[in-house]
Amino acid sequence: MTDTPQNFRCEIEGGIATLRLDRPDRKNPLTFESYAELRDWFRALPYRDDVKAVVFGSNGGNFCSGGDVHDIIGPLTKMTMKELLAFTRMTGDLVKAMINCHKPVIAAADGVCVGAGAIVAMASDLRVATPETKTAFLFTKVGLAGCDMGACAMLPRIIGQGRASELLYTGRSMSAEEGQAWGFWNKVVPAAELDAAAQDMAARIAAGPNFGHMMTKTMLNQEWSMSLEQAIEAEAQAQAICMQTEDFTRAYNAFVAKEKPVFEGD
Known part of the structure; x- marks a missing residue:
């Protein structure tokens, strides 16, 4: 079975839904439309019996490059405060929808995993990476605070307050080796094995109660x-x-x- 969303790919097989952002030429950025469609997809998930686990995968060697500079960042600089708050609430709603979707979510991240992409990985229940995965919470790099989409609440609970503070203040990349040692990544596998490792993890969960x-x-x-x-x-x-x-x-x-x-x- 295949869902037909407009702004990302979705395939459902054996009770596992595999999602992928589908702009590999741009390292899979998020747009206003993809944020909203992903939020709505996860909101509907508690009512679907055909999906028992979700894999949020990579595409073209990258997971997600965050909010699209031209499609999101540029327009945001011209918005009113009311419009900006509506946007930030919508992005936070994606995280809340993932948390409340009732199904385990596995992030399978290769290559670039930054900004809102790092948040999607953080909001997942389990996380698998490759040695090439670079994860960064880039918000201070664009003049914003590190407290975006729940990062200041969730990241310290995963990797600890001091490590989270460093990443959120500096915006620097966390290597896959660091991320595994700190508990962010559950497993690091070669890129050629990433999909299989995530699918195997999802299948074992889907076969459970x-x-x-x-x-x-x-x-x-x-x-x-x-x-x-x-x-x-x-x-x-x-x-x-x-x-x-x-x-x-x-x-x-x-x-x-x-x-x-x-x-x-x-």
Whole structure:
């Protein structure tokens, strides 16, 4: 099955949706239109049973070069404050849509992964890179603050406050080696193996208990603002709900029969 979005590519096979920005000649920048269409696609994802995991892949040797200089940066310099706030809220809505899409998202980044592209990778649940991947939060390079699309909240939780501060103040590139050592990248593989590694990771997740995965993603995000006591109670409630699922019963029956469980997401 293939979705037909206007501003990015989407292919769905085996419960895995693979997205790619489709301007490889420009290193896949984002535009006003692609921001909005990606936001709407992720917003609709909780209601789709045909997608169990998402791979946000690269195209032409690069992941994403951020906001298009001519299509976005130029027009922004001529906008009113009201228009600018509408834009920054829309870009933040893409991150919120990814966080709340109920499905695990895997970023598979090769080459350039900067600006809003780095944010998309950051907002994903899991991240795979190549040795050639260069990641930079470039916002100060264009005279802006590093606090864009949730970076000051999310990046320190992934790589630590000091490292995040350095990247957000300086806008310098983080190498793939640094990113893996700091916990930003889950895995670094040769470029020729990037797609296969991300698809394999997605397939293993998609074969699991998808209702349980939805609950895991929900708790990972909600517990940021909870006390430890609140988090433990929330997880008790979440796990009790999961124990009502058929997948939980299937897993038990398979264990008794010494078989591998086949989960169906209900």
